[in-house]
Amino acid sequence: MDINNLLIKHYLRNVLFITGTAYAGKTTMAKMLSDKYNLILCAENYDCVPDGIITKDRYPNIHYWQTMNAMNNWQEYINRAPDEFSKWMMDCIKEHEEFEIAYLMHISKSQTVIADTGLSVGTLREIAEYRQVAVMLSPQSMSVENYFDRDDPDKVFIKEQIMKADDPEKTMENYLACMAKVNSREFYDEWANSGFFTLVRKDTNSDTRQETLETLSRHFGLF
Numbered sequence: 770m771d772i773n774n775l776l777i778k779h780y781l782r783n784v785l786f787i788t789g790t791a792y793a794g795k796t797t798m799a800k801m802l803s804d805k806y807n808l809i810l811c812a813e814n815y816d817c818v819p820d821g822i823i824t825k826d827r828y829p830n831i832h833y834w835q836t837m838n839a840m841n842n843w844q845e846y847i848n849r850a851p852d853e854f855s856k857w858m859m860d861c862i863k864e865h866e867e868f869e870i871a872y873l874m875h876i877s878k879s880q881t882v883i884a885d886t887g888l889s890v891g892t893l894r895e896i897a898e899y900r901q902v903a904v905m906l907s908p909q910s911m912s913v914e915n916y917f918d919r920d921d922p923d924k925v926f927i928k929e930q931i932m933k934a935d936d937p938e939k940t941m942e943n944y945l946a947c948m949a950k951v952n953s954r955e956f957y958d959e960w961a962n963s964g965f966f967t968l969v970r971k972d973t974n975s976d977t978r979q980e981t982l983e984t985l986s987r988h989f990g991l992f
Contacts, residue, residue: 774895777870783877785989786886786893786902789960790952791912793905793970794981796921799885801982806991809876811884814923817872818865830860843930847944855950862887870896890963903985904960904967911970912952913945 785808787795796813803810811817818831825832837846849857866888876882886893893902917928927944934940961967966988968981986992 777874777896778898780874781870781877781896781901783880784873784882784884784897784901786884786888786897787905787985788886788888788893788902789905789967790907790909790957791948792915792918793907793912793968794978795885795905797978798903798905798981798985799883801978802883802985802989802991805982805986806881809880809882811873811876811882811886813885813921814887815885818868828864830857831864833857834861843927844934844940847927847930847934847940849947851943851946851950854947855953858951862889866892890959890965893965894963899965900988900990902965903988904963904965905970906957906960906967907970909949909952909954909957913949916945916948 785802787799789795799810799812802808823832823835837843869884869886869888870892873882873884888896917924931937931940931944961969968984970977
């Protein structure tokens with residue numbers, strides 16, 4: 770089945786997308802916007818994949834995640850080579866897109882949704898208007914060096930697994946190299962040159978949350 774992107778765009782008209790690189794403030798802003806304007810929140814890595822649909826032949830990269838999680842084989846996961854990890858992550862994101870789009874179409878029929886999304890630049894260009902998308906970026910050094918500074922459950926869990934490794938220091942070095950690969954300059958430039966509304970986080974010392982919230986609110990037309 771090949772669905773016209775104009776039809777998808779129509780049904781996603783009530784969805785606002787925040788995307789970009791790690792440690793740029795995407796999760797924080799999505800939550801603050803949701804709270805302030807009573808929006809449905811689809812936070813980072815929100816689950817939109819129904820049970821029983823993922824098969825190895827159709828979704829091999831997402832299926833790896835489910836198999837690895839079921840076997841509790843986290844040491845294999847955190848010790849993957851950076852090139853392998855990055856390719857798998859990008860392929861996962863691509864496989865995940867149809868689930869995310871279908872889910873957002875379903876839940877946004879009568880209320881505005883704010884989504885911390887993993888949809889690609891190309892896909893967002895096809896299914897969303899400029900006013901619906903905000904790109905938030907941070908330098909690679911910031912997104913990698915500060916990766917474990919936040920205490921969200923996913924990062925706490927990964928850090929715990931790293932500390933259980935035979936050589937935690939080597940494993941941490943490898944995992945951060947994976948994050949550097951995922952948040953590469955190429956990836957950064959793709960978003961920076963996407964043509965979408967863009968905010969760049971320049972430091973972690975100043976509290977700019979309210980200022981950023983107001984900027985995003987104006988861009989999204991929320992007031």
